[in-house]
Amino acid sequence: MTSVEHSPLTRKLSAFVALTKAELAVLDRLHKRRRIFRAGHDMVHQGQSAQTAFILYEGWVCSYKLQADGTRQIVDVQVPGDFLGLRSVLLRTSDHSFEPIVDIEAVEVRASDLLEAFAQTPRLATAILWAASRDEAMVVEHLVGIGRRDADVRMAHFLLELGARLALVGMGRAEGFDCPLTQYHLADTLGLSAVHVNRTLRQLRERGLVTFRDGHVRFHDHQGLVDLAEFDPAYLDQTGPLLT
């Protein structure tokens, strides 16, 4: 059980409820099948029948949808403590693919196990549903960004959100965070071309706001970025001031 108590998922769920020992034990029982996936090799392909989800422990993953013309849209980026495919366990086909951005460690969870755990511990169930609701709120915010924000604001908002999410699981601070994403990932996430991502990043750097380089994001003017992006972390439902 010791392995679970300080896992990133536990840490995240603690932002919502303090889980009891019994609930942690149920969570632990979900952790049978720990697996490694290699960077760049999809874990799940869209169209495949779903019925299984994952909890990410180590590394980064992106979930995306591919279109017939070859363009792709990254829907969300997952960091340690996040669920993968929770949305589609109940749907007949997975509506998207998962690509590990680096080598990752994840735990496989079957739909049946999950529903069983729900029945046993309502409070844990509520906590997991909270996490799922939060994930959806992030997708919604992402939608708003792509629909109504210019490239620079969109980029600023995305980097700030990532920073806040990582801070919740102890992987980021106000100064910045490590980030294995390439500019192509950013492009497919933000609905831009890679070329324009590059120009946008240069502009933000020259304005003294943030640097994205060598796998590291550094906030030079955190407040300035927040002002530019009009970033309000309320939708992340992380009450306390996590990033100072």
Next chain:
Amino acid sequence: MTSVEHSPLTRKLSAFVALTKAELAVLDRLHKRRRIFRAGHDMVHQGQSAQTAFILYEGWVCSYKLQADGTRQIVDVQVPGDFLGLRSVLLRTSDHSFEPIVDIEAVEVRASDLLEAFAQTPRLATAILWAASRDEAMVVEHLVGIGRRDADVRMAHFLLELGARLALVGMGRAEGFDCPLTQYHLADTLGLSAVHVNRTLRQLRERGLVTFRDGHVRFHDHQGLVDLAEFDPAYLDQTGPLLT
């Protein structure tokens, strides 16, 4: 109980599981507070504390987010049988607003009632989670559309999705459907300007694909639209051929 058996929600959930009499009874017990809301007057404002959801019975609603500069992004359009605010019952603040597009009839559901119903009837709980998963899959598809599809394809895809959703609750056919949305609604939904929506609709009309006029959508070449939009309704998880 008779009122529930043929409600649009029941009809929708039946696409997933056949509910028993006992489960229908629990669903019925959720239906205490039936209320009317007037077109154009928001039911919920973003920032307001959530804790309550609605089931839509009659009429259309859109859920949207407003930005400081006045632009708005419609995240989703709800039609009869859809939930409103299910995502945010567990979050501390509602992350968006709801505007009835016409006068509507909806039932208020408290978070506590919902969780109680979940505990009583696991199958009903699963059905409701299925509906929530399906809603999120639609938001994801919406995100992909805004991020990676041109205006005409985006429009075609949206109209086809609406048609399929309405067909599931008996309000649409292959020829078309009634639709109270204005071109401004379409613009805020698709992340376009109202002017460009107008041009896009004209173009689709002149290509003989679809007409949007006088509150009515008419598909002139349904298959042609499907081909243009590369519309694959798998993400809606409506197994049967509903729109023929």
Next chain:
DNA sequence: CGGGCGTTTGAACACCCTCAAGATGGGTGG
């Protein structure tokens, strides 16, 4: 040393936006 991946920059173009003006139609009050 060659090859692949990621980054960087330039030039021309396209999609979509903004601004502006007019048309249409339903509702209200004189």
Next chain:
DNA sequence: CCACCCATCTTGAGGGTGTTCAAACGCCCG
């Protein structure tokens, strides 16, 4: 019954944000 108003729809012209195409550069790795 007409005049007016407002919301919605429609169309034109010009401009901007972001795209595509192209080429080069640095770097890691086999």
